[in-house]
Amino acid sequence: MNLFLQQVINGLTLGSIYGLVALGLTLVYGILHIPNFAHGALYMVGAFMSYFFMVDLGVHYWLAMAGSAAVIAILGILCERLVFHPLRHSPPIHDKIAAIGILLFLEALVQMFWGSDFRRMSSPFTGIMNFDGLIIPEQRLLIIVGAFVLVFALQMFLRKTMTGATIIAMAQSREGAFLVGIDANRVAMMTFAISGALAAVAATLYAPINLVYPAMGHLVIMKAFVIIILGGMGSIPGAIAGGMIIGFAEAFGGFYISTAYKDIIAFGLLVLILSIRPQGLFAKGAH
């Protein structure tokens, strides 16, 4: 029974991280219709920024996380301004190629500064809680709690603030949003900033129980795409639910089927879903 509960905790941890990354991806897709292949690179740079702040500058974990989120938010805005904005009226294939260009560039840049070694990043939460034989490392609990707090905060921001309302309005109807005078540029930048910050926080939360290296974004971003197809492109609740499904599938699949093939489970699921429903599992989503 404990082993089973242990997998539940693992599934929740993975699901939280995947959910946060997928949330940023789905926001950008839902509002701007860009499948941002560079999102995984933002996640990876986020981890390296935290590493830089913590290890090289000796800043506290929380401050490093905030700093990294701010840097990646600005990086996201830069991507929007310099790359995706000029491509707004281009055929959709150009967006995708440009996103790949950003991905290649950021990875090469990080590799130039930090090399391709695997790095370990510690966090102040190294304790382990023992609930009658059920072992929960503090960092995992932090990931789960952190993800829920962030999702709640994002929901509050989108529902309760005026800025949030403009974002929702543009996701629902672009033309409608323009009609009532919503500044599309501002919303686009805001969306990229939020998306980047979420990726950076997810990376900082996950880095202490994983490793930091330039290719760390690859698997995560692909799973995030699987998740948003699963949950409906552009749907926020879909991203959370999809994240949890993939997280649990991986934790249980890795434990009960095979550790070596656990990463293939998510992709196998995608192949299966799209073979049956080419429009995705919940086609409508948020828009």
Add this chain to the structure above:
Amino acid sequence: MLFKLGSLLMTPGAKLALLVFAIVFPFLASNEYQVYVMASAFVWAIAVYGLNIITGFCGQLNLAHGGFFAIGAYTLGLLTADAGWSFWPAFVAALLVTAVLGFFVGIVSLRLKEHYFAIFTLCVGFIIYLLIDKWEELTHGPIGVRDIAEPYGFGLVDFTETTPFYYLVLAFLVFAIWFMGRLSRSLLGRTFIAIRNGDELAQSLGINLMRNKVLAFVLSTTYAGLAGALYAGMVRFIGPEEANIVHTFDMITYLLVGGIGTITGPLLGTVGIVWITQSLQFLEEYRMIIFGPLLVLLVIFFPRGITGSFLTWMHRKAQAFVPEKKRSESKVTTTQTREAENNA
């Protein structure tokens, strides 16, 4: 229109000059290594032509292309190193395997709309990588495959030598380009381009969308398999890195720099970049620092690459010489070129 222009620019004379240059290259090269580099550039060019069929002509961004390249390489590698086949039967098998896999992946993926196709193929590419890396009983995992057979020349030529191998690759490349040139002018090629210009439009013309897209995809993956098999025969040692998604990105860069949807573009782009990166060896590690921004700048400023932009420029120049009264007639062609440009 676009392709008529292309053949205008690439007159038989210009094509012949390129071919003659390629044939005499081993004699011009100062050492064998240069011949080897050119042969490897040609191998990549064959794969890029495959990408051009599905991405350039049909407008579908296939991110699994490097994966199919790796499948071609691994089929040849495993059949010769483990199963004891000789080169040419394994080579044919590699083509068949990539074609059949392309057929199945194509059937599923080409029903997908908009961005789903790119995301799906991205995942397929990664599944291929993971399988090669993890399925150690079959693929040897991270250790890779050694002792891959070399192509033999039926006692006539010795392809283990660099120069004969170069000519072998060149022959395949010429065939690949010739086939694609024929394709682009044929009804089938025009069908592909019609599909790129719009699914609904093509369908309204009575084009069987699915059948043609799958056909294009299978052709494209077979090109990748052909290139992969030649690559395995050339380097004789392959590992999971062959399936790294970075190779797909490389090929997209070559295609985009050369000119997406053009006939000569993929060759010029591939050979050009391979030589530049070879001569700037110190950049090898960080070449993506240049490639990444290059991709972004290209899609923003030169979405049709070197060849495409050159063709448009030539066309504008030609227009300037057309007498005033005839210009009204040729205006139609200008808008047509613009349309082709926008769709490329």
